[in-house]
Amino acid sequence: MGGESIITLSEKQDWRDIVHRCFRCGYCKFTLEYSDFNCPSYKKYQFETYSTGGRLWLIYGIISGEIQWNEGIANVIYACPTCGNCTENCRFEKFNDFLVDIIEVARAEAVKNGFCPEKQKALLKRTENTEYYNPYGEKNSDNTELKKKYNLPGKAEWVYFIGCTSNYRQQNLRDATLRFLKKAKIDFTLIDEHCCCSPIIRTGQIKPVNDFINYNVAQIKNAGATKIITSCAGCYRTIKKDWLKFGADYDFEVFHTVELVKQLLDEDRLKIKSEYKNTVTYHDPCHLGRHVGMYEIPREVHNKIPGIKLVEMRRNRENAWCCGAGGGVKIGYPEWSVEVSQERLIEAKETGASVISSICPFCRTNLSDANEKYNMGFEVIDLIEFLDQLDIEIN
Numbered sequence: 042m043g044g045e046s047i048i049t050l051s052e053k054q055d056w057r058d059i060v061h062r063c064f065r066c067g068y069c070k071f072t073l074e075y076s077d078f079n080c081p082s083y084k085k086y087q088f089e090t091y092s093t094g095g096r097l098w099l100i101y102g103i104i105s106g107e108i109q110w111n112e113g114i115a116n117v118i119y120a121c122p123t124c125g126n127c128t129e130n131c132r133f134e135k136f137n138d139f140l141v142d143i144i145e146v147a148r149a150e151a152v153k154n155g156f157c158p159e160k161q162k163a164l165l166k167r168t169e170n171t172e173y174y175n176p177y178g179e180k181n182s183d184n185t186e187l188k189k190k191y192n193l194p195g196k197a198e199w200v201y202f203i204g205c206t207s208n209y210r211q212q213n214l215r216d217a218t219l220r221f222l223k224k225a226k227i228d229f230t231l232i233d234e235h236c237c238c239s240p241i242i243r244t245g246q247i248k249p250v251n252d253f254i255n256y257n258v259a260q261i262k263n264a265g266a267t268k269i270i271t272s273c274a275g276c277y278r279t280i281k282k283d284w285l286k287f288g289a290d291y292d293f294e295v296f297h298t299v300e301l302v303k304q305l306l307d308e309d310r311l312k313i314k315s316e317y318k319n320t321v322t323y324h325d326p327c328h329l330g331r332h333v334g335m336y337e338i339p340r341e342v343h344n345k346i347p348g349i350k351l352v353e354m355r356r357n358r359e360n361a362w363c364c365g366a367g368g369g370v371k372i373g374y375p376e377w378s379v380e381v382s383q384e385r386l387i388e389a390k391e392t393g394a395s396v397i398s399s400i401c402p403f404c405r406t407n408l409s410d411a412n413e414k415y416n417m418g419f420e421v422i423d424l425i426e427f428l429d430q431l432d433i434e435i436n
């Protein structure tokens with residue numbers, strides 16, 4: 042994916058020209074084998090309008106004024122985890138980069154017209170609340186306690202951007218990251234961060250996004266940092282791509298933790314001394330896979346863990362099946378969201394793996410929810426948690 046920002050296109054009105062380029066060939070409804078659906082939304086609803094082409098046709102109707110917004114239309118536009126699978130399967134190459142952008146712009150139009158679904162509205166309400174600044178409605182942690190606990194400086198070369206899911210729902214992943222960065226002797230600190238805005242961008246609730254970005258960028262600059270690191274696929278994609286789309290003024294480098302791990306392994310500075318004797322399958326987070334194109338680094342890191350047997354699911358890399366949590370689906374359609382994850386776990390079972398790993402706290406949350414709900418018997422773990430369990434030495 043990539044290309045010019047649809048936000049900019051929207052301002053130039055060009056996205057309206059782009060939408061009609063979908064010629065409704067229907068290719069986006071099928072996998073490459075023609076035997077399995079690739080769009081979680083179409084698979085669930087089995088109705089043309091929920092396929093990518095159908096959704097675009099609906100959007101075309103709205104922007105041409107032929108049909109008016111209503112609740113039903115808004116529900117179709119929001120019943121999509123913005124997984125990006127359609128961008129890989131649409132054969133119309135000059136246009137497929139924009140498919141998810143178009144859906145997000147349509148959502149922004151729904152919000153403008155007063156048709157954002159109620160459940161998704163909660164994301165904005167909580168994020169804007171000055172007690173929270175996060176979509177979970179948890180009291181904002183300014184991270185002072187963590188800074189004290191890990192003896193972190195006021196200013197540093199790196200900022201670890203924890204992200205709301207790790208800070209309020211997956212604290213083990215957060216703590217594993219903190220311990221790893223300390224062991225690696227990275228000169229890093231934390232900021233009093235506010236949400237990166239991924240949930241509100243994905244659901245079209247973009248009004249306060251610039252304020253949030255400016256606040257976070259100022260905090261990072263005040264910390265004297267030139268590098269940002271995060272263990273969250275959603276924060277990574279949002280900081281690296283969306284903040285720039287929204288005109289953020291920053292020149293720091295953005296890393297996912299897995300990139301640092303890979304660098305340390307390549308430089309022979311990280312030595313993994315213990316074994317992890319398990320069969321593991323790796324789930325590509327959509328935010329890091331299709332939306333950013335990072336497929337091999339996490340696999341290379343897994344394969345460096347002594348004893349591990351890494352096996353691939355049938356649908357992997359650009360064809361990976363989504364965990365079902367993104368794009369506001371987890372909050373908007375909680376039952377369906379976990380069903381999508383269950384399908385991923387059934388696929389993982391076929392590999393013979395007992396462990397499913399990923400590098401995103403949101404994937405970890407939804408895969409764990411499905412694992413528990415459907416009693417699938419997996420260990421669901423994040424790569425940084427693996428490393429935390431192992432005997433490692435970093436020079």
Ligand code: SF4
Pocket residue numbers: 062063064065066067068069070093094095097127130131132133140
């Ligand atoms: S989105 Fe692409 S693959 Fe799907 S119907 Fe339109 S042109 Fe065809």
Ligand code: SF4
Pocket residue numbers: 079080081082083091092093096120121122123124125126127128141
């Ligand atoms: S982003 Fe995913 S769920 Fe949404 S239309 Fe594309 S393939 Fe379907």
